[in-house]
Amino acid sequence: xxxxxxxxxxxxxxxxxxxxxxxxxxxxxxxxxxxxxxxxxxxxxxxxxxxxxxxxxxxxxxxxxxxxxxxxxxxxxxxxxxxxxxxxxxxxxxxxxxxxxxxxxxxxxxxxxxxxxxxxxxxxxxxxxxxxxxxxxxxxxxxxxxxxxxxxxxxxxxxxxxxxxxxxxxxxxxxxxxxxxxxxxxxxxxxxxxxxxxxxxxxxxxxxxxxxxxxxxxxxxxxxxxxxxxxxxxxxxxxxxxxxxxxxxxxxxxxxxxxxxxxxxxxxxxxxxxxxxxxxxxxxxxxxxxxxxxxxxxxxxxxxxxxxxxxxxxxxxxxxxxxxxxxxxxxxxxxxxxxxxxxxxxxxxxxxxxxxxxxxxxxxxxxxxxxxxxxxxxxxxxxxxxxxxxx
Amino acid sequence: xxxxxxxxxxxxxxxxxxxxxxxxxxxxxxxxxxxxxxxxxxxxxxxxxxxxxxxxxxxxxxxxxxxxxxxxxxxxxxxxxxxxxxxxxxxxxxxxxxxxxxxxxxxxxxxxxxxxxxxxxxxxxxxxxxxxxxxxxxxxxxxxxxxxxxxxxxxxxxxxxxxxxxxxxxxxxxxxxxxxxxxxxxxxxxxxxxxxxxxxxxxxxxxxxxxxxxxxxxxxxxxxxxxxxxxxxxxxxxxxxxxxxxxxxxxxxxxxxxxxxxxxxxxxxxxxxxxxxxxxxxxxxxxxxxxxxxxxxxxxxxxxxxxxxxxxxxxxxxxxxxxxxxxxxxxxxxxxxxxxxxxxxxxxxxxxxxxxxxxxxxxxxxxxxxxxxxxxxxxxxxxxxxxxxxx
Numbered sequence: 001x002x003x004x005x006x007x008x009x010x011x012x013x014x015x016x017x018x019x020x021x022x023x024x025x026x027x028x029x030x031x032x033x034x035x036x037x038x039x040x041x042x043x044x045x046x047x048x049x050x051x052x053x054x055x056x057x058x059x060x061x062x063x064x065x066x067x068x069x070x071x072x073x074x075x076x077x078x079x080x081x082x083x084x085x086x087x088x089x090x091x092x093x094x095x096x097x098x099x100x101x102x103x104x105x106x107x108x109x110x111x112x113x114x115x116x117x118x119x120x121x122x123x124x125x126x127x128x129x130x131x132x133x134x135x136x137x138x139x140x141x142x143x144x145x146x147x148x149x150x151x152x153x154x155x156x157x158x159x160x161x162x163x164x165x166x167x168x169x170x171x172x173x174x175x176x177x178x179x180x181x182x183x184x185x186x187x188x189x190x191x192x193x194x195x196x197x198x199x200x201x202x203x204x205x206x207x208x209x210x211x212x213x214x215x216x217x218x219x220x221x222x223x224x225x226x227x228x229x230x231x232x233x234x235x236x237x238x239x240x241x242x243x244x245x246x247x248x249x250x251x252x253x254x255x256x257x258x259x260x261x262x263x264x265x266x267x268x269x270x271x272x273x274x275x276x277x278x279x280x281x282x283x284x285x286x287x288x289x290x291x292x293x294x295x296x297x298x299x300x301x302x303x304x305x306x307x308x309x310x311x312x313x314x315x316x317x318x319x320x321x322x323x324x325x326x327x328x329x330x331x332x333x334x335x336x337x338x339x340x341x342x343x344x345x346x347x348x349x350x351x352x353x354x355x356x357x358x359x360x361x362x363x364x365x366x367x368x369x370x371x372x373x374x375x376x377x378x379x380x381x382x383x384x385x386x387x388x389x390x391x
Numbered sequence: 392x393x394x395x396x397x398x399x400x401x402x403x404x405x406x407x408x409x410x411x412x413x414x415x416x417x418x419x420x421x422x423x424x425x426x427x428x429x430x431x432x433x434x435x436x437x438x439x440x441x442x443x444x445x446x447x448x449x450x451x452x453x454x455x456x457x458x459x460x461x462x463x464x465x466x467x468x469x470x471x472x473x474x475x476x477x478x479x480x481x482x483x484x485x486x487x488x489x490x491x492x493x494x495x496x497x498x499x500x501x502x503x504x505x506x507x508x509x510x511x512x513x514x515x516x517x518x519x520x521x522x523x524x525x526x527x528x529x530x531x532x533x534x535x536x537x538x539x540x541x542x543x544x545x546x547x548x549x550x551x552x553x554x555x556x557x558x559x560x561x562x563x564x565x566x567x568x569x570x571x572x573x574x575x576x577x578x579x580x581x582x583x584x585x586x587x588x589x590x591x592x593x594x595x596x597x598x599x600x601x602x603x604x605x606x607x608x609x610x611x612x613x614x615x616x617x618x619x620x621x622x623x624x625x626x627x628x629x630x631x632x633x634x635x636x637x638x639x640x641x642x643x644x645x646x647x648x649x650x651x652x653x654x655x656x657x658x659x660x661x662x663x664x665x666x667x668x669x670x671x672x673x674x675x676x677x678x679x680x681x682x683x684x685x686x687x688x689x690x691x692x693x694x695x696x697x698x699x700x701x702x703x704x705x706x707x708x709x710x711x712x713x714x715x716x717x718x719x720x721x722x723x724x725x726x727x728x729x730x731x732x733x734x735x736x737x738x739x740x741x742x743x744x745x746x747x748x749x750x751x752x753x754x755x756x757x758x759x760x761x762x763x764x765x766x767x768x769x770x771x772x773x774x775x776x777x778x779x780x781x782x
């Protein structure tokens with residue numbers, strides 16, 4: 001196991017009706033003038049925003065609102081949010097929504113206290129300070145409610161890039177599984193896929209002897225395998241929603257990723273797809289992961305055989321571990337299809353003729369030097385083959 | 392799943408040589424005058440205390456020292472520590488040792504800022520403030536490095552009681568698996584048992600539909616099952632020590648215990664044994680758990696069958712789940728024996744004739760009303776039978 005530090009100081013409030021406590025927690029964590037940052041009309045229609053506003057009013061906390069966050073959140077709205085926070089003297093950003101609203105809120109929180117262009121943080125500059133952020137989560141997927149990470153797409157050039165810092169970790173996160181019950185099946189499935197991707201990205205490691213984190217990752221994959229189909233079959237299943245929601249947080253606060261190298265090539269390869277086609281990140285991952293896994297499988301076939309037997313219930317072929325490894329990848333792919341995720345470029349709305357452009361932005365965009373690295377280092381040629389396998 | 396809050400703000404520093412960073416972290420978390428609180432001579436002999444002192448000196452932080460913490464830490468030393476902290480104007484308590492040194496440090500930290508008798512906190516009064524505590528862990532067992540809990544034995548009457556509060560959660564905890572390599576096999580095994588007990592106490596729940604936490608607990612039990620025998624066979628196995636150490640933290644910071652009722656009857660029943668005989672807490676648990684589990688098994692036989700199949704590799708007897716359930720308990724008991732733990736009163740050094748006294752203190756001591764509650768509510772008669780089954 002490698003040396004590491006682990007820090008997850010977010011205060012989590014989990015369960016039914018917990019969004020009504022938002023005002024109390026904003027106050028507890030020092031907020032006195034709030035930006036409520038949210039996505040589309042669903043938070044308004046469902047009455048969620050009304051309840052959040054009421055809870056702030058109850059505590060006598062003034063607020064301004066900025067909606068319109070879209071999936072794959074854009075830099076344009078971040079600039080707008082930063083300007084609004086400065087103008088209004090906001091000292092706390094409250095995200096209401098999924099990973100997009102939270103990531104956009106984190107960017108606004110960091111950008112408000114920074115003199116330069118906030119995009120600097122998404123080009124490698126460390127974030128040293130930020131306004132405190134709180135979240136009310138409505139989609140179990142990104143894990144942003146318990147992570148130091150934020151991913152934003154720059155409209156100019158459509159670069160999708162991430163930044164991370166303890167300064168933008170949420171002070172508190174309110175997780176009410178009932179709020180995810182209104183999510184359409186496709187978005188629910190995309191969230192499930194994203195959570196499983198966070199687990200696989202950590203599972204694909206070059207660090208030896210990491211039984212504890214291997215087992216924790218497998219535990220969460222098994223949970224998703226069990227609860228995913230239940231929630232697709234019955235969107236109102238609170239218990240299944242609750243298990244998925246907590247799994248989504250633990251999958252990404254790094255409890256199960258510490259002390260080991262991680263992959264993240266699937267995320268990088270997918271990011272170009274959702275940046276170009278504006279598809280759901282989880283849907284892009286559903287198409288990307290099996291292609292990546294098959295391509296890199298022989299780098300450590302026993303690792304793929306392990307997840308195949310421990311999670312996917314495959315019988316180990318001791319004479320031909322590669323058969324088991326492949327069977328596990330196919331089982332994962334079938335699982336993703338069964339919950340309604342796309343399996344190829346066509347179903348995703350991606351185009352074969354764009355592959356050279358995708359590869360170029362992936363491997364050379366934003367200062368990268370022709371390769372991406374993770375479990376295996378991948379060249380432009382490798383990435384081309386991987387995208388082609390998705391067609 | 393039940394509503395819950397989860398908060399684990401401790402900053403963990405994990406890996407080789409990390410104790411040399413102690414001074415830096417004390418400073419970072421606001422310490423300017425430190426009490427180093429430790430156990431026996433091993434920390435001195437091994438040079439660990441020298442390295443900790445050097446790291447404080449390097450940062451120019453003055454300190455006083457108080458050693459002598461024993462397993463099942465006593466109230467007497469806590470009073471002494473409180474007096475020392477007040478006299479010396481200490482503003483940070485640094486525990487060096489296992490759960491006993493940490494629990495004693497937490498009690499001192501809370502007691503120093505309290506006008507009354509610190510034992511009030513161990514009789515139910517909430518701890519509202521405490522000096523900040525940091526830890527350098529030398530035994531993987533109690534999980535106190537990441538928990539809000541502390542257990543102290545009051546010499547008068549030999550009451551062993553717990554207190555818990557976010558105010559006494561460690562600000563930082565330094566976990567270097569190499570520091571546990573010098574631990575004798577018996578203590579190592581007792582630590583392994585304690586970690587597994589923290590998992591079983593959470594596993595035995597009356598809450599339905601908690602797949603995510605069930606799976607996480609099973610993952611950690613599987614880790615202990617794999618790594619325990621490896622570290623007993625080869626005490627210098629750093630990797631096995633590292634996996635156990637991280638499992639020990641995650642087992643007790645409640646990541647895998649949230650949203651579900653928990654048991655803790657085995658701990659309560661054991662506490663009377665270690666209070667009376669001063670045996671190792673883990674050794675007491677090794678004798679206690681199988682007896683408790685067999686006694687309460689029929690309350691939810693499928694839960695015991697589940698852990699038997701998922702963790703202990705038993706074949707499910709679908710016609711007679713109780714056979715599988717029992718097989719799993721026996722497998723756990725055999726495992727504990729195989730790593731050198733006692734299996735009955737005699738091996739533990741406990742006496743059958745003390746059972747009435749044990750039961751009386753357990754069920755009626757310190758204001759309890761004749762029963763203890765958890766997975767199942769147990770009367771004096773139940774507890775008598777359980778102790779008798781350990782003979």
